[in-house]
Amino acid sequence: MKRFKTASACLLLVSLSLMPVQTLAGQVMKTTIDLRLREAPTTASETLDIIPKGTSLDIFSTTGNWAKTSYNSNSGYAGLKYLAPTAQSRMGVVKTTLNLRSAPSLTATILRTIPSYTPIPLYEKSGTWVKTVWSGTIGWVSLNYTKPIDGLPRMKTTTNLRLRTGPSTRYSILMTVPSGTPIPVLTTSNGWVKTWIYGMTGWMSQNYLTPAKFPILRPDVPPDWIIYYSNAKMEWSHTYPQDYHYGYPELDSHYRYSDGKVHLTFDAGFENGLTAGFLDVLKAKNVKARFYLTGTYLRDHPTLVKRMLNEGHQVGNHSWSHPDTVDLMADSMALVYNDLMRWENQYKAAIGQSPARWYYRPPSGIFSERTLGLVHWMGYTTELYQVALRDWDPENQLSPEVTLESLLNQTKQGSIVLLHVVSSSDLEVLGKYIDTIRAKGWSFALP
Known part of the structure; x- marks a missing residue:
């Protein structure tokens, strides 16, 4: 996957801050x-x-x-x-049945109702609304229920493939799309894929499509379509939610995996002398984990970071200074982008090379579709989590007994588990937690 050019080419604060309203x-x-x-x-x-x-x-x-x-x-x-x-237009797709209104407000008159998964052109923005036209009617729709087509998952035709007006060979042929053409996936139905290509909406048989890497083309400045993702704030509630669903596979964002294994991750914003102990336990139990580190941690503790990598663990981007990235994004996409790039530059300075794989975890578990869209475009997989505790404050720890019970009750096959390296209770129970999970016949792995 293509990465950004380093050094001065990565410092695009000025050019991004001046990005015009679309x-x-x-x-x-x-x-x-x-x-x-x-x-x-x-x-x-x-x-x-x-x-x-x-x-x-x-x-x-x-x-x-x-x-x-x-x-x-x-x-x-x-x-x-x-x-x-046309094929050159900036396009989005509505995620659900959506009202087209006369002005950018929920109190404005409803002009039309747009069916779900309908492509629409994206014109100028006004706050969380975007101007569009559908069936000859000009109006406004909420960005909370639309997403840019450029950010959708892609598939590629494996043969010259007919684009039809509906999801069946009974429907009329609109055109034949050449073999090897990447298409965005709007939705699927019974083995057919709805797409938008060459300025037309239609359906293709999934039998002749194969997944394509995202993005197809990527310049070295974040594209303007990212601002058409909703910046509505979402965050983790530290009570285990049975219906927790904050995963966005189309943006390579996950809170669990389907492999049936348990995935240990650790967040670290500062060091209080416990990280070496966590590494000792992981080494003794032969478990590999992913450590999400802030840039300041990378800068201040390069020896510990190198030990993590030398012992087979991975290191992910947890931002430079642990900001609320949704609030930053509301001010400027450049602020989020430059915070992440500052982390990348510090990693390269500390380790001498780029990470083998690019993983990101939003600070405090706070994110929006727009922040996920940006980090996905930058080449990151976002790892959220299904298992977590209130364990980040060294002065306010749960008892080891409560910690172990809570971890075991929350963990399921496929879970991503979040612990903090400043937690004395986490360290005390980590070995027993690993042993108990393995006694169930489950295993630990990095995805």
């Missing part, structure tokens, strides 16, 4: 009718030309429900409701 400017759209090009953004203005149906137009800017464009050397305005997205 509009239609720079996109290509096509006319859905024979459309009048007008001198001004109003139907009362003079008609400069008639643009034929199906004409692709470069969009320069928007004014209300009008798009500024040019045709036959004339510069003017075309009605946005009569323009459709």
Whole structure:
């Protein structure tokens, strides 16, 4: 998987901070009718030309429900409701049946209801809302229920494959997609995949598709489509939730795995003299774990970090300074990006090379779809957790007995277990916990 260029090329704070609010400017759209090009953004203005149906137009800017464009050397305005997205458009997909409203507010009038998994163009943003057009109606939808198509999982055609209007060979053929073409997966139904390609929505037989690596193409500056993920804050509740479901496989984010094994992980933001003891127990029990370290821990304790790696453990990115990344993201994507890149640069300075695998855990378990989208684009797998305790405060520890009982009650096959290296109770019971899990016939592993 491609990684970023190091050193100065990674310090993109200025360029990211100046990322403009997204509009239609720079996109290509096509006319859905024979459309009048007008001198001004109003139907009362003079008609400069008639643009034929199906004409692709470069969009320069928007004014209300009008798009500024040019045709036959004339510069003017075309009605946005009569323009459709093309293969070059910035697109999203609604995750559920979603109301299209007249303004960016839950109190605004409902204009239409968009069916789930429908592709829509993404125009300018306003807070947690985005302007779009669907079935000729211009309006606003909530970003909490949409996601950018560029961030969806990909599959690739293994043969020249027909794109159909529905999930069956009974449906009409829209076109034939060449072998080797990557497509985004909007949803699936009975062996068929709904996708959006070449400006069209359709279905393909999953029998002739194979998973494709994400992303297909990746520049060295975070793409603007990431801002179309919701930044609504989600976080772990430290009471074990039976219905806990914060896993986003399409963004390579997991709270458990399906391999039936138990996965030990440790978070470390500072050192209080216990980490070597945890490593001793893991070595004696022949268990490998993943340690999520802050950048300041990497900087201050390189000897312990090298011991982790030398004994077969892995080290993951836990941010530089343990901030609330959702709050940072609300201010600027650059703040989150540069915090993660500062960690990467410190790792390379301490170890002399990049990690063998790229793993990330959000500080305090706080994340949003947008932060997950950014770290996924950067090449990380996000590991959340299914098992956790209130064990991070050295001065307020659970008893060893309560700690062991809680860990055993929470752990299931496939669980990702979170412990903290500052916990004396965790250290005291770790060996017995490992032995008890193994007595059930379960095993420990790194995924």
